[in-house]
Amino acid sequence: MRADKQGLYIAACHNDFAAYPRQARDGTLLMNHMAKRTRYSAWNLLAASPSHADWAPVWLDAEPKSRYDVVIIGGGGHGLATAYYLAKNHGMTNIAVLDKGWIGGGNTGRNTTIVRSNYLYPESARLYDFSVKLYEDLSRELNFNIMFSQRGLITLAHTRHDLDNISRWANAMRFNGIDAEILDAEKVRELAPRLNFDSGARFPILGGFTQRRAGSVRHDAVAWGYARGASRLGVDIIQNCAVTGFIRQGERVVGVHTNRGGVAGEIRADKVAAAVAGHSSQIAAMAGFRLPVTSYALQAMVSEPVKPVLDTVVLSPAVGAYWSQSGKGEVVIGGGLDLFPSYAQRGSFATSQMVLAATAEMFPSFGRLRLMRQWAGIVDVVQDSGPIIGATPAPGLYLNCGWGTGGFKAIPVGGWTLAHLLATGRNHELAEPFQLARFHTGRLIDEAAAAGIAH
Amino acid sequence: MMTIACPWCGARPENEFHCGGTSHIQRPPLDCSDATWGDYLFVRANPCGLHAERWRHSYGCGQWFNLLRDTGTHEIKAVYAMTAPMPEPAPEAGP
Numbered sequence: 001m002r003a004d005k006q007g008l009y010i011a012a013c014h015n016d017f018a019a020y021p022r023q024a025r026d027g028t029l030l031m032n033h034m035a036k037r038t039r040y041s042a043w044n045l046l047a048a049s050p051s052h053a054d055w056a057p058v059w060l061d062a063e064p065k066s067r068y069d070v071v072i073i074g075g076g077g078h079g080l081a082t083a084y085y086l087a088k089n090h091g092m093t094n095i096a097v098l099d100k101g102w103i104g105g106g107n108t109g110r111n112t113t114i115v116r117s118n119y120l121y122p123e124s125a126r127l128y129d130f131s132v133k134l135y136e137d138l139s140r141e142l143n144f145n146i147m148f149s150q151r152g153l154i155t156l157a158h159t160r161h162d163l164d165n166i167s168r169w170a171n172a173m174r175f176n177g178i179d180a181e182i183l184d185a186e187k188v189r190e191l192a193p194r195l196n197f198d199s200g201a202r203f204p205i206l207g208g209f210t211q212r213r214a215g216s217v218r219h220d221a222v223a224w225g226y227a228r229g230a231s232r233l234g235v236d237i238i239q240n241c242a243v244t245g246f247i248r249q250g251e252r253v254v255g256v257h258t259n260r261g262g263v264a265g266e267i268r269a270d271k272v273a274a275a276v277a278g279h280s281s282q283i284a285a286m287a288g289f290r291l292p293v294t295s296y297a298l299q300a301m302v303s304e305p306v307k308p309v310l311d312t313v314v315l316s317p318a319v320g321a322y323w324s325q326s327g328k329g330e331v332v333i334g335g336g337l338d339l340f341p342s343y344a345q346r347g348s349f350a351t352s353q354m355v356l357a358a359t360a361e362m363f364p365s366f367g368r369l370r371l372m373r374q375w376a377g378i379v380d381v382v383q384d385s386g387p388i389i390g391a392t393p394a395p396g397l398y399l400n401c402g403w404g405t406g407g408f409k410a411i412p413v414g415g416w417t418l419a420h421l422l423a424t425g426r427n428h429e430l431a432e433p434f435q436l437a438r439f440h441t442g443r444l445i446d447e448a449a450a451a452g453i454a455h
Numbered sequence: 456m457m458t459i460a461c462p463w464c465g466a467r468p469e470n471e472f473h474c475g476g477t478s479h480i481q482r483p484p485l486d487c488s489d490a491t492w493g494d495y496l497f498v499r500a501n502p503c504g505l506h507a508e509r510w511r512h513s514y515g516c517g518q519w520f521n522l523l524r525d526t527g528t529h530e531i532k533a534v535y536a537m538t539a540p541m542p543e544p545a546p547e548a549g550p
């Protein structure tokens with residue numbers, strides 16, 4: 001599919017009214033001479049021309065140059081956020097983001113958009129909460145509405161054992177300074193009355209806990225917002241450009257080969273970073289090493305849109321599924337992995353069936369909804385469910401991966417910490433525990449229990 | 456949904472089975488380096504393409520066996536016994 005998001009002429013504003021046109025490298029003007037609105041505001045919405053043709057494009061589809069300071073492989077949230085923070089926090093703008101398809105077309109545009117920081121261990125709590133905090137301010141930071149709705153995430157308890165487990169979990173969170181509130185069954189019922197509270201329910205609801213600052217974010221907006229921010233700061237975003245190999249100088253990675261002809265077929269860079277999620281092992285193979293990663297399909301589905309029926313996120317670890325309602329009214333349903341290695345972006349019927357059976361059991365009234373879409377993304381699972389943000393065995397090549405089923409919530413911090421490493425040559429302190437070396441030292445940070453589902 | 460040919464029960468639907476991960480991994484000597492041991496435990500080729508993997512017919516006869524399966528298309532190229540060496544994949548059908 002050919003990406004063309006330039007058609008998205010949305011908003012802009014009076015004070016940056018003349019920010020466009022930008023000059024292309026051959027000296028021609030990319031836009032016509034008419035000044036374009038670049039900032040989103042009520043004023044600009046009202047003052048726009050009747051046809052709204054005076055909005056600047058959200059980002060520019062750049063033609064690749066032959067050399068950059070940093071080339072980022074992967075135009076998902078993590079790659080785009082890395083580019084944005086390199087430019088914004090470190091003043092580095094000679095940067096390209098290459099994507100083999102269209103930006104946000106990977107897991108960033110396929111996920112169920114739950115953002116939370118309810119992890120068990122201090123290292124992950126710090127990392128993910130930093131990310132939630134960046135999300136809280138991101139609409140303003142990017143001047144792009146990412147629709148962060150902090151509607152809370154309830155984790156249910158169905159047995160005495162579950163009750164013990166959630167108090168351990170909620171207490172661990174509080175020790176880490178993160179909000180957590182234990183709920184009795186009555187409170188759960190107030191928050192999510194459509195859950196199955198029937199006396200004969202197969203999974204009786206005995207209680208739960210909630211992180212009220214958790215919620216959902218518009219996924220495409222995160223990709224587009226960071227792309228727009230990065231593009232404005234001078235970053236080149238290049239779609240339909242797959243990396244097929246590395247240019248080496250001795251051991252060192254000094255650039256990439258791509259599937260494009262001409263200049264774009266060989267792009268040199270001081271540093272190369274990959275943020276390609278489920279395709280990380282392929283990038284590693286091109287550079288001659290292996291990773292502690294296995295790729296699995298993770299699927300999700302949505303119902304037809306209906307009026308508001310669920311205004312929080314609910315997760316049942318017992319049935320392995322979780323639910324929320326999107327701003328458009330669809331019930332968004334997520335579940336567990338298809339538990340065999342896969343690069344086929346579709347997801348098996350056996351798993352969909354399990355997740356839907358769980359849905360009908362936990363929310364009997366949802367059994368009447370029609371399913372509208374089902375899809376899958378390829379996620380990068382590691383043993384301890386923690387990310388890898390750091391250097392690799394190939395000098396000059398850096399990695400951001402291992403987020404597995406739960407890296408959408410981490411896009412801001414993934415970009416922030418990788419940009420720090422690329423710009424300064426040192427790991428950001430938040431990323432220090434999340435190096436490849438931990439798989440050799442054994443210093444794993446086992447978040448499997450907190451990361452398993454409710455991605 | 457994949458149909459998997461259990462060597463003992465014949466063709467059965469995927470959800471009767473459980474995948475046990477990459478086959479033919481050799482344990483290194485116990486006095487090996489931490490790096491070798493870490494690689495043995497955690498590091499995998501994770502190819503997009505042919506992958507030799509262990510499966511168990513959990514909700515059937517309960518036995519383990521190997522599959523040679525394409526992780527990109529989910530096509531099963533060979534089914535073979537647990538201790539058998541990895542077979543050559545069947546040649547692609549001609550045009």
Ligand SMILES: Cc1cc2nc3c(=O)[nH]c(=O)nc-3n(C[C@H](O)[C@H](O)[C@H](O)COP(=O)(O)OP(=O)(O)OC[C@H]3O[C@@H](n4cnc5c(N)ncnc54)[C@H](O)[C@@H]3O)c2cc1C
Binds near residue numbers: 098298
């Ligand atoms: C169904 C589903 C539900 C999920 N739910 C949640 C959730 O609720 N909350 C949460 O926090 N996380 C969730 N996740 C996980 C989350 O989506 C991912 O961890 C996150 O989006 C990863 O972002 P990324 O930028 O690293 O990767 P991606 O968004 O996958 O981007 C990687 C990009 O790299 C490109 N690429 C790959 N190979 C190459 C190459 N050789 N050359 C050039 N480009 C290449 C791809 O085209 C792709 O666009 C879910 C995932 C799935 C699939």
Ligand SMILES: [Zn+2]
Binds near residue numbers: 464465515516518
């Ligand atoms: Zn059998």
